Every structure is written in structure tokens, then in C-alpha cells.
Amino acid sequence: MTFTDRDLSPSLAAVRERHAPDALVLDSARDFETLAPARAEDLGLLVDSLDPVSYPASWLPPDAPEVLVRYAGGEFTVGAPEALVEVGREVPEQFLGFFEARYADLAAAVGDRLDPVGTYQLAAALHTAHLGLDTRETFATWEDDHPDLFDAWVDAGDRLEPRLADLPADLATGTTDFGDAAELACGAIKHGIEPPTPFGALDSPAYREYGADFAVQWAEKTFENLD
Structure with a gap:
């Protein structure tokens, strides 16, 4: 994996100056979810200091995907790159920092229908929606x-x-699984588009205010209604 400085358009340069003036913007040879320690340490040469983050193991359900275990643990990795507007808001870069201990509650609420990867996908989508309620005002x-x-x-x-118009029917018939539907609907929220049932409750001031607690409660009610 190699990184190079990215040339920014005038508009992107202005956004960085406004929202994240200290941010470095680099191009990578490929997309990544997390970056191995040896590669991550190479990035240390480009910055003044590093501030590694780890999370308590108790926040994770026993069957959490390996990529999430690595991200939460003490191993030095770089993961979940964020956009400039989000960086400027100093919000958690990844959904585990958003849900904290409530991630285990989310996993329990959906565990009868979603496998660990599906739960991961749903959590990421819910985090995207919550960020979008804030960032879309800037966009x-x-x-x-x-x-x-x-x-x-x-x-x-x-x-x-x-794709949104057919989403409720696709969910009902199993044409689209819940994680994929959540990604689509929560992406719509980020773009100021009203999401279809059962995701409409996430496009609300209540979700913006109460965050993870609201998301877990929404998941509990939604999955109860699916039974």
C-alpha cells in the first residue's frame, strides 16, 4: 500500500480550510477497511504525532467480525477513513465509537435475523444516517x-x-437483505432524501439528539415487527 499527496480542486481545498485545516489528504493505491500495523506506522512519518484509539472488548458481542475485533483492539491499525466535513466535526470515525457499549445491545436486538456481518453492516449504515443528519445541512x-x-x-x-421506491417490497420478498436495505436508506438520509419504511424514523431530530440509544430502540421495535 502506497500513499501520495492528493491534489485538491479549489472547492475541496476551500472545504478543507473551512472544516479541517489540519487534515492531510492522501491518495492510496487501493481502498481499505483497516491498514496493517507496518503500513500504518509509515503514515507516522507524515504527521507530528499519532493518537491510537482502542475500545473495551466488552463493547463487542462474542461473534463480532474479525475486522471489528482488530479495529477495537490494541493492535495499531488505520481504518474507516472519513470525509473532510465529518473530520471537522470531531465525531467518531467509525460506528463503534458511536455505539460504544450499546453495540452489544444492537447485536442482541437483531441477532435472530442478522449474522455478525449483517449486524456490522447495519451499524455502519445507522452511523452514516446519524452523521448525515448533521452534514447534509452543510452540503x-x-x-x-x-x-x-x-x-x-x-x-x-x-x-x-x-432503488428506494421498491425497497419495502424488496425487503418483504427477501430480494434485498436488511443490511443492504439499511445502507441504501441511510445513504438517502445523508443526501436529504426521505427514506422508505421502516427507516423513516431515523430521518428525525430525535435520532440526531439521542443517537445510539435511539438507534438501538429503533432496531428493537423494527425487528419485533418483522417477526
Whole structure:
């Protein structure tokens, strides 16, 4: 894995200056979920200091995916890269920092229907939706100042809409599994598009305020109704 400095467009450079002026923006040779310790340490040469984060093992259910165990543990990895607007808000970069101990409660609420990977997928989607309730307000202001970025944000949302209309039926028939449906619906929230049932409750001030507690309660009620 190699990293190189990324040339930013004028609009992206302005966004970095506004929201995350100290952020480095690098290109990587490929996408990654986590980066091995040896590679991660190479990034230390580019920054003044490193501040590794780990999470208590008690936050994880016993059958958590290995990638999540590695991310939470003491092994030095780099994972879950975030966008500049999100970095500037100093919010958890990954859903485990969002759910904390309540991740185990989420896993218990959905465990009868979702395997550990599906639970991971749902948690990531719920985190995306919560971030989106905040960041979409910023994106919506870019029409005049950063029209290229605004148009890209709108276009990404427009491409989601045709799939949203059939989502409840696809869930009911099993054509789409719940994790994939959650990714789609929660992505819609990030783009200011009303999500279909049963995800509409997530597009609300209550979710923005109560965060993980609200998400777990929503999952409990939603999966009870699926039985």
C-alpha cells in the first residue's frame, strides 16, 4: 500500500480550510477497511504525532467480525477513513465509537435475523444516517459557493431514488437483505432524501439528539415487527 499527496480542486481545498485545516489528504493505491500495523506506522512519518484509539472488548458481542475485533483492539491499525466535513466535526470515525457499549445491545436486538456481518453492516449504515443528519445541512449550503461539490452531492442522491421506491417490497420478498436495505436508506438520509419504511424514523431530530440509544430502540421495535 502506497500513499501520495492528493491534489485538491479549489472547492475541496476551500472545504478543507473551512472544516479541517489540519487534515492531510492522501491518495492510496487501493481502498481499505483497516491498514496493517507496518503500513500504518509509515503514515507516522507524515504527521507530528499519532493518537491510537482502542475500545473495551466488552463493547463487542462474542461473534463480532474479525475486522471489528482488530479495529477495537490494541493492535495499531488505520481504518474507516472519513470525509473532510465529518473530520471537522470531531465525531467518531467509525460506528463503534458511536455505539460504544450499546453495540452489544444492537447485536442482541437483531441477532435472530442478522449474522455478525449483517449486524456490522447495519451499524455502519445507522452511523452514516446519524452523521448525515448533521452534514447534509452543510452540503445543502454549497450550491452557490461550491456548485461542483453541490451538484455531485445532489447527483449521488438522485441515483439512489429509483432503488428506494421498491425497497419495502424488496425487503418483504427477501430480494434485498436488511443490511443492504439499511445502507441504501441511510445513504438517502445523508443526501436529504426521505427514506422508505421502516427507516423513516431515523430521518428525525430525535435520532440526531439521542443517537445510539435511539438507534438501538429503533432496531428493537423494527425487528419485533418483522417477526
